[in-house]
Amino acid sequence: MNAKDFIAIDPGVSGGIAYTDENLVQALPMPATVHDLRQTLAILCQSGAPTVFLEELPKFAGRMSGSSMATMFRNFGRIEGILAAYNARIEYLRPQAWQKALGLGDKKTHGDRWKAHLKGRAQALFPNLDVTLKTADALLILEAGRKLAK
Secondary structure (H helix, E strand, O other), rough: OOOOEEEEEEOOOOEEEEEEEOOOEEEEEOOHHHHHHHHHHHHHHHHHOOOEEEOOOOOOOOOOOHHHHHHHHHHHHHHHHOOOOOHOOEEEEEEEHHHHHHHOOOOHHHHHHHHHHHHHHHHHHOOOOOOOOHHHHHHHHHHHHHHHOO
């Protein structure tokens, strides 16, 4: 298997990317520009066609503004296009699926502590990493994707 067999992406502008690197897990915040994103994914995909666990975007985002939705979907499309150019295998994971696979509960249960809860779970799973709010979801998507791929 290649060094970076698994990549997980939380596609939000304030999301992140997590990946395996010779069985070590690494994470980084979402690159700020499309050029930085392309460069990052080129590096991660250079050793072959990895499996990428890409979080699916919701069809309805509740109170999110139209401009925020547009930005989120634009970033998602950029990621899909870049991954397709590098022949990555994309596995789409709905938030409910990866959260259920890890027994994380739901936002309703944790209320406004939801993001802190996810960060805490990512810190527990990856104690040697500096987990941030930007990288926590990507790390959890990676863990769930690897679990579901078995």
